[in-house]
Amino acid sequence: MERKVALITGVTGQDGSYLSEFLLAKGYEVHGIIRRSSVDYRERIAHLEGTPNFHLHYADMGDSMSLVKLVGKVQPTEIYNLAAQSHVQVSFDAPEFTADVDAVGVLRILEAVRTNHLENSCKIYQASTSELYGKVEEVPQNEMTPFHPYSPYAVAKLYGFWIIKEYREAYNMFCCSGILFNHESERRGETFVTRKITLAAARIAQGKQDCLYLGNLDSLRDWGYAKDYVECMWLILQHHTPEDFVIATGVQHTVREFATLAFHHAGIELRWEGEGINEKGIVVSVTNPTNAHLVGKVVVAVSEAFYRPTDVVNLWGDPTKAKNELGWNPQTTSFEQLVQIMVQHDMQKVAADHVASVMRTNLAEYLEKGIVK
């Protein structure tokens, strides 16, 4: 029987968790790399731990030895290199760390495969990004659009893209990049703009937060659902030849549009007033009468703290090649459905967090009063 053994770097991240589920359902033996840390960040994959075909190993993208040893031990047939310092704004504060993990890390994976003489049997997927288009030179962007990276993160990812291409041509390795446009979900990190908005909308609707501060509201993104995108990572490695693919929905929206829709699903209608740093999102109406006091209040404001030294403002992908050659449907989940899924999830999360915190407070009080011993 054909061995189907996947090694996923970045398994604890948004995409790593969905990809693990996807590959396990396809009958793969899945191995994931986790970093040693004093705090446990395995929340997204906690439900998979203990699954017979799911294995976790300690390694680090900054440590070639750990990668070489692990690749030798696991003998993967497919590697999905998802690990990265993936936050664009953070890359301005930690450019060297970002380069080490996001650029040289890719080289370390490639060399780990070669050192273990697996270059003819192991396929490699590299998590590349629409950030490569950066200060965009054409819209929409496809596989032929020139790159113009516009952050330390994008420059590091550009190295990753080219070293993958280089090893494909120099050593005939089956290694490819998926140039993925933004994809979001209820598992998205809380500092990325979409999740920051859906969590804040839920908190404001439940009286847990007064105002949401954002940066550039005019920024345009092509947002898809992460659960749909991990299928493409797999499809790219099943293609008959190693090639790079743009993965996107082909639909573009502003940050402002995302926020308006997210608040709508949280039961709050917004209107926008002012421009640039002075723009505000003001409540026009609410569905829940207990939120009547919010009408006329500013619940979204702009803060310079969330502006970037250089910002990518016009991402719009053309997924024609993925549609035609991989048979992938870029419209499986629409923008409207995505926002709704995320807000519904966060409304429940905020409510559950509230119940948990009330229970903790009650317990503390009962312990203090000796009611519970």
Ligand code: NAP
């Ligand atoms: P994410 O949630 O931020 O996950 C990043 C993962 O990388 C985490 O598991 C993290 O581990 C791991 N990691 C970071 N540094 C590491 C190191 N030194 N050694 C080992 N692991 C390390 O990112 P994501 O949204 O799932 O994205 C997955 C990949 O796709 C990333 O490479 C990202 O740059 C790329 N990408 C994402 C999008 C998007 O819209 N989501 C679009 C295009 C490309 P910890 O849990 O220990 O931090």
Ligand code: GDD
């Ligand atoms: N994070 C954040 N926070 N972004 C904001 C905010 C804010 O408060 N306000 C406005 N924005 C704008 C950013 O300036 C950017 O133009 C846009 O919202 C999206 O920001 P992020 O959600 O942080 O994502 P990103 O597009 O920079 O990067 C993500 O997508 C890339 C693919 O294009 C990450 O997942 C990258 O890893 C990925 O490569």
